[in-house]
Amino acid sequence: MEKYNIPLYQRLYEDIKYKIRRNEYKKNTKLESIRSLAKKLDISTTTVEKAYSQLLIEGYVISIPRSGYIVLSIDLPERSKQKPLVEPIISPSYPNNKLTTDLFDIKNYKAIINKVINYDSDKLYTECDPRGEVELREEIRKYILSERNVKCDVNQIIIGSGIQNLLHILLNISKKKSVTYITPEFKKAMNVFRAYNYTLKPRKTLKEIARIKADYLYISPSNIYPTGEVIKVKGRNDIIKWSKQNDAYIIEDDYNYFLRYNSYTVPSIHSYNNGENVIYMGSFSKIFLPSIRLSFMVLPVSLYNIYKDNYSRFSQGVSKLEQLTLARFMKEGCFRRHTKKLYNLYKEKNEVITSYLIKQNKHKNFKIRGNDSNLHIILDFKTKYYRDTFIRNCDRYPLKYEIINGSNSVIFPYSGIETKDIPKLIKALFYNM
């Protein structure tokens, strides 16, 4: 469990920060050099460097080339006479919400990047196509056709650096007024609608949505957050009927569609409806590398025709190298192999975590939900006390969780936990319960 403790560099950073705050390290004095402090404490220079960097980021010290790190006064650093202090954003990183390194063959990816640079380097000297490179759009076309039965022309596919980026393009060309969705909301997506002054109409069920009017329905019919619930055939037909009656568009955010462990993947809404009234969206961030920002959307022909006359107004946000690398990764079959491996590893992780949770639950303090899909489980605790004990244990590492609005239910992501660490981790999470 060592690795879930506070990292060494952070402890060092806290220690120095404390001494600066208490004026033990005085303004304008120099911090001990990285090398010398590392030697003194018998730790790596990288660790000291990281601690110093954090101090630098937060404004406790400044770095002067060929001189070192100089302590600033925390009350009034010299610069802040001219401008107010910039308070840093502290965004913790959670070890349970990432991709474990066994899940992606980075060496293979590196080989593909090198191929692209070797063979396609001339393409890197020209600007990006605003829609995305045709090589990648063609691979995506083939992929969503075979996997999701999404039939479209390569021209209808637009690549962007994330769902937010694509929504900006969509809302720019479509000029509508309102959006409905099943709660809880997709926060990042809804923020774009808010920015364009859309009226947001959150509803709890599809039935409620069927009774209202709206210009857009934002939905993941194959994987409703957070339960992973699937909208059945009838519901799908109702959505399509609703969209036609209201002249509304369905935004089908088909995220994590392939992560179903004990049931079948359901077909896309797009395939039910020949893509009329549907904007199909997909993303590679979860399925590929989280550090790569690449999403796409398939515009229905009606919107494509507007886009076509306006496309030069938009800039492509994804670098060409990354687009061409992914295209080649897909073309050479690596992507299919990767997703298969990913699926199997996640399935195993899901089974192990579920079985250990069941073992842990001798006293029936909680129920397990949502473990048929996705990369998280939902724990419905019997009492607030149990829930609070659990989240206190999470906070200690810290591990990421989300409380379902005001209830005793907690969403707990597990993608970043290695299978071998699960038994110990579960024990720690239920400590004192």
Add this chain to the structure above:
Amino acid sequence: MEKYNIPLYQRLYEDIKYKIRRNEYKKNTKLESIRSLAKKLDISTTTVEKAYSQLLIEGYVISIPRSGYIVLSIDLPERSKQKPLVEPIISPSYPNNKLTTDLFDIKNYKAIINKVINYDSDKLYTECDPRGEVELREEIRKYILSERNVKCDVNQIIIGSGIQNLLHILLNISKKKSVTYITPEFKKAMNVFRAYNYTLKPRKTLKEIARIKADYLYISPSNIYPTGEVIKVKGRNDIIKWSKQNDAYIIEDDYNYFLRYNSYTVPSIHSYNNGENVIYMGSFSKIFLPSIRLSFMVLPVSLYNIYKDNYSRFSQGVSKLEQLTLARFMKEGCFRRHTKKLYNLYKEKNEVITSYLIKQNKHKNFKIRGNDSNLHIILDFKTKYYRDTFIRNCDRYPLKYEIINGSNSVIFPYSGIETKDIPKLIKALFYNM
């Protein structure tokens, strides 16, 4: 001049397209295989593949795995019974508006990418920081401090996949109403303001701007498009005074600031004003590789404080690998070497093109303007006839140009033309004049 002619693959594509349209190649028949056609015509298989790909993109044929390219009816392809035909976007590529391969050491870039994958691969398994990676923001901080005297905290720097992406964030957090700028407008930037229903107040001069009210001034004070004109000290002070009086923000888009061939680079507005009321923006697309989409902005503290409470609403659009690669590229000094080399090569190109234009201009048919900066020249033709002859010659290759609204002046970019091709090219551009 061969390379400015229509490429072989395009001619082949046109020929096949013509035959499909004329029904000489019938619906559902198979196109000759790539290998066999290449052999018959004694051309490379790559060329045939490119022609076929174009036909595929435009919907004249479909590709069936292990079968080949099948001709679709162009009147009513089978799919269009179900949905309307998707007309492709034809976006020509212009050889004069790109980076020539001598300008960027792609091998060195490749080496840095490989270093990042080797040494920082664990970082690639986690999500991006919404603001951008701290390693890159720190390098940018040092760079703009030393080059542009922009003093800021690393926290105030936000990375995005282009100016449009950053403007979306800015307009999202600032909630203002109007923007002013000196014509001609920055089309892509202004489209974002339009999307947020801003009132656009274009003006011809700074004097006119000084007399109006607006929430934002969007300006490139060190390089006004297209002339490369510079706003002098007094103008700068006036802008700052105006922004304070109106409680307005100045968006300083500092593009191509370093491309001045016969005069000095002028300091940034940001440095005049301690960064109050100024959003400083920069981009790496022109200075680095055009296929890499990476820009940044420096928020003034007042806006940073709003951003800080809202940053988790935004997704980072630039991939981490690209951010870490650029960070290392800068840290190891490669970036400084690269921009120095770039500057020298552009300076040379600028001098050669200017001298050949002067030679060509024995009859004083045009004036040369704007050749002290940037990667284009402006030609003011004496008559519409001369202008039209010039642009007809451009269209023939095709080469990119832009007519300054209704005048006889033409903006001609030259970044993609190799120095050795300039003499011949100039001759061709003034053919019949």
